[in-house]
Amino acid sequence: MPIAPDRMDRKQAAAFLGLSPATLSQDIVTRRHRIPVAKIGRRCVYDRTLLESWLRAHTVNIPAEVK
Numbered sequence: 001m002p003i004a005p006d007r008m009d010r011k012q013a014a015a016f017l018g019l020s021p022a023t024l025s026q027d028i029v030t031r032r033h034r035i036p037v038a039k040i041g042r043r044c045v046y047d048r049t050l051l052e053s054w055l056r057a058h059t060v061n062i063p064a065e066v067k
Contacts, residue, residue, distance in 0.1 A: 004048050013037075013046035017055070033058075 004016045014021040017035070027035045028044065036050040 006048050008046045008048060008051075010044050010046070013051060016046075016048070016051060 004012065008016060010021045010024050014024050017024075024035060024037070024044070024046075027033050028037060028039075034054075036047065036054055038045045038047065
C-alpha cells in the first residue's frame with residue numbers, strides 16, 4: 001500500500017480511512033465521529049498524522065505491543 005500524502009482531500013482521506021467521501025462530508029455537518037478536518041473556505045483538508053491518531057484513539061482491542 002502506498003504511503004498517504006501528508007495532506008489529503010476528502011476523496012483521499014476517505015480511501016485512507018476506508019470510508020466513503022459522503023461519510024466524511026456528513027461528519028463535517030454532524031460531528032458525530034469528530035474526524036479531524038481543516039476547512040479552508042469550501043475546501044476540506046485532512047492531515048494524515050491527525051487521521052492516524054484518530055484511528056488509534058477509535059480502535060478497540062489494540063494489542064499491547066502496538067500501543
